[in-house]
Amino acid sequence: MLRFIICGLAFVLLSFSAAADPYRMTLSGASPSGLWTMIGVGIDGAIKDSFPGSDVTYQTSGGGLANIALIDQGKVELGIAHDAELQIATLGAKPFARPVTSLRAIALLYNWAPMQMVITKAFAEKYGIHSFDDLAAKKPPLRIALNKRGNITEHVAIELFKAIGVTVDDIKKWGGDVIYAASDEQGDLMKDRRIDMFANGVFVRTSFIVQAGDAVELVLLPVSERVINTVSQELKVAPFIVKAGSYPWQPVDVPTVALGAVLMVNSKMEDKVAHDLAEALHKHIDKLQGAHSSLKAITPEFLASQKVIPYHKGAEAYYREAGLLK
The missing domain is CATH 3.40.190.10 (Periplasmic binding protein-like II)
Structure with missing residues (x-):
């Protein structure tokens, strides 16, 4: 009996440890002091609350078009881009030499x-x-x-x-x-x-x-x-x-x-990771809403409402579980 109790306790502890593994990610935004920096703080806060010890490092860039290239090349885990930039990339219009098909959404961040x-x-x-x-x-x-x-x-x-x-x-x-x-x-x-x-x-x-x-x-x-x-x-x-x-x-x-602006990832991201990201942003949406006064209007339904690129399979699965997508 004691052996079963010890084994059961060990299993619970191992499961808790696995579920709580922290994430280390880089988010490519734009300028070092603009709105997207504040959004980065909100995303970092939401992921930290869900997975203590996690860290999302904000990286400056030339903006959404540059971020699309970084995501496509697998150089960063997370990026922000405008809806119009995603459409340009999807079509393969300038500055892209070909249609970019690797982009997947985690959440819509604003469209106002x-x-x-x-x-x-x-x-x-x-x-x-x-x-x-x-x-x-x-x-x-x-x-x-x-x-x-x-x-x-x-x-x-x-x-x-x-x-x-x-x-x-x-x-x-x-x-x-x-x-x-x-x-x-x-x-x-x-x-x-x-x-x-x-x-x-x-x-x-x-x-x-x-x-x-x-x-x-x-x-x-x-x-x-x-x-x-x-x-x-x-x-x-x-x-x-x-x-x-x-x-x-x-x-x-x-x-x-x-x-509007979308949080995007590469389609090769593991489903569990994308699921965890969507869940963190949903359950700790207050971190996004509090990042900037202009983001107070974000709702759970809003996160799941963009239509420019496909949602990552893991994020889509979470939103369906949460009743935010049908």
């Missing part, structure tokens, strides 16, 4: 970073511009700032212009100019009145937009349903409404498209 087409009120009134589509008809000498070349928001902006039949060369032919600048620099250019418009995909009330609006009267241009549908289908970005009153100078709802 709208493309905000912000123009000065003075310029809009001077040229009779009431919507984004009006730019194609009016052909004004527009000085516009887009994000840096290679940044996904620059790509989405170019595709939005393409959907209204406008290219960068067209803008220059109208007597305008296109400047490529990071978000904070765009705000400074607007405050200094060196540009008439910027187009960027960031959270509503991001500080550089708020500060620009404190210095210059601004207008948020609505995007037509036709353009929204075209770009949404092409890039897998989501239709979005910037609610009236989000800015003091924005009295009505403004339709546009929004970028």
Whole structure:
């Protein structure tokens, strides 16, 4: 009898030890101090709570496109990419030489970073511009700032212009100019009145937009349903409404498209590991919600709702067990 008790106790202890084995992983994000860094802290916290002693090391990179390559090559275990970047990779469009088929999702992290087409009120009134589509008809000498070349928001902006039949060369032919600048620099250019418009995909009330609006009267241009549908289908970005009153100078709802971000892994990851990751994020979702004020809206159902790439088999199995997928 004593032997059976000892053997049983040993089995329980061994099972507990195996279940509690810590994970050591690298998460490839973007800048060392941006939103994705905060998301990395939340992911690390959730995994630590589920598997004490675990450590998720945040690694800076060039952003989602670079992270896709790192995941595809098996150089990191975890990566973050925008939905539009995942779609580009899946199609094998530039900068990828071929379709990338190794990407699998663990969780959707957010989908509320709208493309905000912000123009000065003075310029809009001077040229009779009431919507984004009006730019194609009016052909004004527009000085516009887009994000840096290679940044996904620059790509989405170019595709939005393409959907209204406008290219960068067209803008220059109208007597305008296109400047490529990071978000904070765009705000400074607007405050200094060196540009008439910027187009960027960031959270509503991001500080550089708020500060620009404190210095210059601004207008948020609505995007037509036709353009929204075209770009949404092409890039897998989501239709979005910037609610009236989000800015003091924005009295009505403004339709546009929004970028989302996905936690991804390689399809070769063991099913158990992917299952554990999904379970950790679900059961300790408070770690994600508390990582940044903009992430408070994340729900368990939301984690399992992205549709750009397949979920990893292990993550999918967990979400089905938890009733989050049918």
